[in-house]
Amino acid sequence: MTSATQPDTEPQTRMTGAAIVLKALQDQGVDVVFGYPGGAVLPIYDELFTTNAVRHILVRHEQGAVHAAEGYARSTGKVGVVLVTSGPGATNAVTGLTDALMDSIPIVCLTGQVPTHLIGNDAFQEADTTGITRPCTKHNYLVKSVDHLSDIMHEAFHVAARGRPGPVVIDLPKDVLFADGPYRAPSAPRRTTYRPRTVPDQDAVEQAVDLIASAERPVFYGGGGLINSGPEASRLLTEFVQMTGYPTTLTLMGLGAFPASDRRFLGMLGMHGTYEANLAMYNCDVMINIGARFDDRVTGRISDFSPRSRKIHVDIDPSSINKNVPVDVPVIGDAATVLARMIETWKRKGCRPRQDALARWWEQIDSWRARDCLAYSQDGSVIKPQHAIRRLFEKIRGRDFYITTEVGQHQMWAAQYFEFEEPNRWMTSGGLGTMGYGLPAALGVQVAHPDALVIDVAGEASFLMNIQELSTLCQYGLPVKAFIVNNQWMGMVRQWQELIHGGRYSESYTASLPDFVKLAESFGGVGLIARTADDLDDVIDEMLAVDRFVLADIRVSKEENCFPMIPSGAAHNEMLLGQDDRMEHETSDDGMVLV
Amino acid sequence: MGQQEDAREQRRTIAVLVDNEPGVLARVIGLFSGRGYNIESLTVSEVDPVAGFSRITIVTSGTSMVIEQIKAQLARLVPVHEVHDLSTEGPHIERELALIKVANRGDARIEALRIADMFRARAIDSTLESFVFELTGNPGKINAFVGLMEAIGTTEVCRGGVVAISRGSNISMVTVDGDPEDDPTQAG
Numbered sequence: 001m002t003s004a005t006q007p008d009t010e011p012q013t014r015m016t017g018a019a020i021v022l023k024a025l026q027d028q029g030v031d032v033v034f035g036y037p038g039g040a041v042l043p044i045y046d047e048l049f050t051t052n053a054v055r056h057i058l059v060r061h062e063q064g065a066v067h068a069a070e071g072y073a074r075s076t077g078k079v080g081v082v083l084v085t086s087g088p089g090a091t092n093a094v095t096g097l098t099d100a101l102m103d104s105i106p107i108v109c110l111t112g113q114v115p116t117h118l119i120g121n122d123a124f125q126e127a128d129t130t131g132i133t134r135p136c137t138k139h140n141y142l143v144k145s146v147d148h149l150s151d152i153m154h155e156a157f158h159v160a161a162r163g164r165p166g167p168v169v170i171d172l173p174k175d176v177l178f179a180d181g182p183y184r185a186p187s188a189p190r191r192t193t194y195r196p197r198t199v200p201d202q203d204a205v206e207q208a209v210d211l212i213a214s215a216e217r218p219v220f221y222g223g224g225g226l227i228n229s230g231p232e233a234s235r236l237l238t239e240f241v242q243m244t245g246y247p248t249t250l251t252l253m254g255l256g257a258f259p260a261s262d263r264r265f266l267g268m269l270g271m272h273g274t275y276e277a278n279l280a281m282y283n284c285d286v287m288i289n290i291g292a293r294f295d296d297r298v299t300g301r302i303s304d305f306s307p308r309s310r311k312i313h314v315d316i317d318p319s320s321i322n323k324n325v326p327v328d329v330p331v332i333g334d335a336a337t338v339l340a341r342m343i344e345t346w347k348r349k350g351c352r353p354r355q356d357a358l359a360r361w362w363e364q365i366d367s368w369r370a371r372d373c374l375a376y377s378q379d380g381s382v383i384k385p386q387h388a389i390r391r392l393f394e395k396i397r398g399r400d401f402y403i404t405t406e407v408g409q410h411q412m413w414a415a416q417y418f419e420f421e422e423p424n425r426w427m428t429s430g431g432l433g434t435m436g437y438g439l440p441a442a443l444g445v446q447v448a449h450p451d452a453l454v455i456d457v458a459g460e461a462s463f464l465m466n467i468q469e470l471s472t473l474c475q476y477g478l479p480v481k482a483f484i485v486n487n488q489w490m491g492m493v494r495q496w497q498e499l500i501h502g503g504r505y506s507e508s509y510t511a512s513l514p515d516f517v518k519l520a521e522s523f524g525g526v527g528l529i530a531r532t533a534d535d536l537d538d539v540i541d542e543m544l545a546v547d548r549f550v551l552a553d554i555r556v557s558k559e560e561n562c563f564p565m566i567p568s569g570a571a572h573n574e575m576l577l578g579q580d581d582r583m584e585h586e587t588s589d590d591g592m593v594l595v
Numbered sequence: 596m597g598q599q600e601d602a603r604e605q606r607r608t609i610a611v612l613v614d615n616e617p618g619v620l621a622r623v624i625g626l627f628s629g630r631g632y633n634i635e636s637l638t639v640s641e642v643d644p645v646a647g648f649s650r651i652t653i654v655t656s657g658t659s660m661v662i663e664q665i666k667a668q669l670a671r672l673v674p675v676h677e678v679h680d681l682s683t684e685g686p687h688i689e690r691e692l693a694l695i696k697v698a699n700r701g702d703a704r705i706e707a708l709r710i711a712d713m714f715r716a717r718a719i720d721s722t723l724e725s726f727v728f729e730l731t732g733n734p735g736k737i738n739a740f741v742g743l744m745e746a747i748g749t750t751e752v753c754r755g756g757v758v759a760i761s762r763g764s765n766i767s768m769v770t771v772d773g774d775p776e777d778d779p780t781q782a783g
Contacts, residue, residue, distance in 0.1 A: 130618060135629050139673040142617065159673055193614065194673045319667035322660055 012184065017146045017177040018043035021110065022053045024153035027186050030054055030081050032072065032447055034065040038085025039125060040112025043177035057447055057476060060468035062089050064440035066096020066167075067466070070105045071444030074427045075402055077230055079160050080444065082109040087125030090171075091132065095434060097167045098136040102431025103253060104228055106165035108156050109137075115175035116144060129171045138166030139194075143173065146181030154186045155194075163196025164317040165228055196316065200333030200341060208288075208312045208329045209345045215286035216357035217364075218246045221269065224253030224430070225291020225316060227423045229335035234258065234423045236339035237290065243346065244353050247365055249277035251292050252415055253430045260419035266365065267374075270298040271566050272412040275373035275575060276365055278564070281306050282572040283364070290314045291335040294324040295431070296594070304571035314338045373564045373577055374416050381532040385410065385485045385556040388536060389457065390417040392483055395540050401453040402445045404428065406438040406462030409491035409562045414457040436465030439482060443469055446478040453481070453544070460486040460553075461510060467519075473549040474524035481543050481550045484516060487558045495561045500568070500587050520551035529553040568594040601659040606635070607682040608654050608689060608759045609666065612768050614674040615641050615649040622672050623651060632665050633657060636691075636734075638756035648676070650768070654757050677768055679761075686762040692755040693737045698725040699748030706747050714740045 015023065021044055025033065032055045037045045048056055059065040062084045069080030084093050090111040100107045114123040130142045139159050141152045149172075156168040212218065220241055226233045234257040241248050241264055248258050249269040258265055267274035269281055281287065287309045292298070294313075299305040305325060313320070313327040314335060321330040331338055378387040389410070403418060404427040405411040411428055420426050427445060429437040442456040456463075463484055473480050493508040517527030526546050530539040536554070543552045565576045569591020575581075613619045620639055627634050636654040641647075655665060662680070670678045681687040695716070697707055704726070711718060711728050714736065720727035730740055734757060744750045761767050 131621070134618065134622060135625055140618075144617075163671075193676055196671075317667075317671065319664060319671055321663075321667070323664055326660065 012182040014180050015183055016043070016047075017143075017149055017172070017179050017181060018047040019051075020146070020149045020181060020183050021153065021172070021177070022047050022051060023183055024150055024186075025054050025081065028079070028154065028157045030079070032057060033081045033083050034059055034068040034072070034444065035083030036060075036062050036065060036085065036089060038087075038089050038112060040086035040114060040174050041083060041089075041110070041172070041177075043174065044083060044110070044112075044172075056083070057443075058472065059440065059443075060471050061466065062092035063096050063436070064443070064466050064469045064472070066093050066100065066107065066109065067434075067437050067440035068444030068447070068469075069107050069109075070096065070100055070103075070437075071404060071427050071441030072448045073105050073107060073444075074227070074441075075424050075445040076448045077424060079106040079108055079157055082107060084109065084111055085125065086112040086114055086129070087127045089125075090127055090129040090169075094132060094136060095432075097133055097169065099429055099432040099434045099437065100167040101136050101138065103429065104165050104224060105167070106160040107167035108160050109167060109169045111169055111171050113142070113171045113173040116173045117175070119173065129169065133169045136167070137169050138164075140169035140171065142171045143176050146176050146179040149176065149181055150184045151188075154184075155192055157186075158192060159194050162194065163198075164225075197318075197332055198316065198334040198337055200314075200331045200338045202341070204329060204331045205338065205341045205345055208314075208331055209342055209349065209351060211286055211310060211312060211329055212244070212288060212342070213346070213349070213351035213353070215246070215284075216354055217283060217285040217361045218244070218358075219266075219280045219284040219287055220246055220248040220258075221251075221281065221287055221289045221292055222248065222254045222257050223251040223290070223292025225314075225335045226254055226257035227291075229291065229316075231423055233291070233334075233336035233339060236336055236343060238262070240339055240343050240346070243343065245358060246288075246353065247280055247362070249273070249280065251295070251298055251430075252428060254292060255415060255418075255426045256420035256423040259421045261421060266369075268415050270295075271300070272416065272562055272564060273298075274416075275371050275564055275577060276368040278566065278572040278575060279368045280365055284309045287311045288314075289327070290339065291316075293320045296324070299324060300566045300574075301569055301571045301591075304573075306572070371577065378533060381534065382557045383530060383533050383536055383554060385487065385560050386413055386417060387533070388483075388485055388530075388554045388556055389413045391536055392455070392457070392540055393418045395537070395544065396453060396455070399453055400451075401425065401455065402427065402442075402449060404438040404441040404445060404454070404456045406456070406458045406465075407433045407435045408459045408462060408493075409495065409560075410457055410459040410485040412492075412562045413485070435462035437462075439463060439466050439480070440469045442480045442482075443472055443478055446473075446480050447476070450478075454479075455481045455483055458482050458484045459491060460484050460488065460513060460516075461490045464514075470520070470523040470525065470549070477548075479547050479549055481552065483543070483552050484554060485556055486513070486516070486553050487556050487560070488513060489558060491560075492562070494559070498559075498561065499565075500592065516551045516553035520549070523549075525549040525551060527551050527553065529555070531555050567591060604656050604658060605662060605682075606654065606656045607662050607680055608652065608687065608757060609669070610679045610681055610759060610768060611651040611653065611669055611675060612642075612677040613649050613651060613672075614676070615647045616674055619649070619674045620651070622674070623653075623669065626668055626672070627653075627655075627665075630664075630668065632661065636756040638758055652756070652758050679767055681759050681761060684761065684767070687759055688762060689733050689757050689759040690731055691734050691737055691757050693730045693741070694719075694753045695728045695730060695741060695744055696720075696725060696751040697728070697744045697748040698750075700724055703747040707744065710740070710743050716740060
């Protein structure tokens with residue numbers, strides 16, 4: 001921070017470091033903080049106690065605090081705020097911070113630190129927090145003087161939210177929190193080096209539009225950048241797709257950016273994406289990537305990724321361009337701004353889609369779609385997990401709902417069988433794949449939207465990873481519904497062991513699970529169980545009717561696999577559509593090493 | 596299709612202007628180690644004590660795709676103001692300082708002085724069986740000098756790493772920050 005070099009013209013008020021922290025949070029419009037107290041942050045908790053300036057949600061583990069803040073941020077578009085203590089408080093937050101970095105979620109995490117004179121002395125509950133979090137944050141600060149504190153607080157919010165969003169850590173030594181210092185308002189001029197570009201180069205936009213207009217087999221490929229840009233980006237994408245009539249697919253992170261009910265939506269793409277989405281990507285001649293990053297879950301074998309297409313890549317982060325896949329027309333900018341310029345340019349140039357070619361392309365896509373790759377048959381009394389998830393969606397269709405997930409098969413099924421009509425309704429750990437994400441994330445969503453229906457679609461293994469947050473749900477009366485798709489296996493691990501490791505199911509079965517009904521009751525919630533297909537609808541109805549938190553233990557068939565699937569190291573045109581689809585080749589050595 | 600990637604490894608000299616603040620070098624080095632990029636040489640020192648800027652010179656190698664990644668990744672670090680690829684932006688000069696101790700006796704000492712004279716190396720310390728030479732030049736010149744000294748004695752080498760700057764009158768890296776009111780987000 002070099003902001004002290006700026007002439008300071010406005011009147012300053014002096015207060016303690018702890019008061020500066022809370023004043024800055026208020027001035028940044030923060031209405032809730034997810035946290036857990038400890039020795040190093042006691043001055044802030046003391047200030048909270050006396051001023052009641054910001055609502056504090058007491059979680060049960062610091063990892064839960066970060067995921068809750070992520071859920072809050074993703075469902076509101078605001079910055080999520082976390083407050084934890086030094087040492088273990090900070091190290092427990094690391095998984096959440098890494099998750100937020102991978103999925104580009106704006107978080108400000110305040111960590112306590114031992115007093116400055118003890119830093120480096122291996123003091124009690126000391127950890128090198130800025131050192132540990134440097135690679136898992138967008139930026140971090142160690143505040144060595146109270147004089148810089150308010151500027152750092154404001155800059156942290158700026159850095160977290162602007163450009164490609166991400167987590168920012170502010171490490172606060174305890175003596176700084178006690179010291180008196182000046183408070184400068186967010187509006188005070190300050191030097192910040194972080195000024196990401198949001199407005200695209202018009203030449204690039206023109207080139208992109210020309211290419212889009214020339215396409216015979218186009219596909220829009222949208223990602224989380226559309227969500228992060230704000231609802232306007234989703235509205236503009238929808239408008240552009242309707243103008244062009246082009247097929248559209250979305251990544252796991254992008255679901256909701258385009259209405260799933262629109263016939264131009266091909267479903268999610270990637271490893272467990274639909275047949276039609278992946279074959280459209282493979283066979284297209286022009287790919288329009290807006291706010292996605294050519295992640296390995298999406299591309300499959302990179303050398304065979306969409307080999308005959310010219311590619312447009314719209315991204316706010318220049319480092320995403322040409323990182324995995326070389327592109328023909330890079331456009332640096334904010335998704336909504338770029339889309340607005342593209343639409344304006346398209347209209348000004350009087351562009352028209354090439355109707356004949358497009359009709360043939362749709363005919364081809366419809367033939368892929370006719371394979372009905374997500375079909376399953378629910379026969380017999382054992383509940384199929386796909387059926388459980390689809391029935392849940394059908395029961396809540398049209399309601400004001402938010403879905404979070406844990407990580408694994410249930411996550412992919414939820415992505416496949418839920419239909420999202422608008423952004424900010426779907427919260428899932430995409431980049432990091434963090435088991436235990438869904439429950440605390442749902443907690444954060446429910447805090448932001450107290451009257452909405454918030455459901456954590458969970459697997460029983462992931463659910464156990466942050467189960468302590470049930471206590472938080474109870475304390476704050478948060479009526480989160482946990483829909484546990486329970487097959488007793490770490491399903492995705494089991495699936496890979498079956499398909500790739502010769503059916504040697506090493507350590508992927510949970511031989512001892514809690515009684516989820518009693519567990520819910522012991523935490524003050526409601527427990528339900530569905531053992532057969534006949535129970536399912538009643539259990540879902542009851543779950544939705546209860547106004548407390550619910551654990552619904554849905555006992556599903558144990559050995560169901562998640563299809564379609566692109567095996568690791570394979571290309572989009574080498575999908576497995578079901579259990580009867582043999583893998584044509586043994587997984588290659590190159591594929592075996594991939595995760 | 597896409598751009599055809601040039602798969603050849605290239606050596607590049609990159610200059611980075613950063614805020615001189617704690618942890619900034621760790622950020623840059625962590626970026627290189629965390630993402631598996633090469634560092635052949637890295638030097639850093641403050642260049643503007645008033646504005647608090649340091650300049651880092653990094654010599655790295657990689658395919659053109661990797662080099663572009665390195666530059667983009669550096670540019671998105673918050674304390675980084677400017678990133679310049681000196682190897683591609685025009686002619687530039689590279690210099691390195693080296694201190695070379697050579698221990699030998701007899702005629703070899705005369706040969707050492709003769710070579711040092713040719714390389715314009717200065718003897719800055721001497722005993723009856725050793726010299727310490729100070730030499731500046733591009734890395735190739737220093738390699739050549741070290742090679743010759745190794746042939747005529749036992750050597751110990753300390754090198755300062757590459758520093759580099761563009762040729763010509765163009766001041767490409769201004770060491771005074773622009774107006775904070777400038778908003779490049781509105782550029783273009």
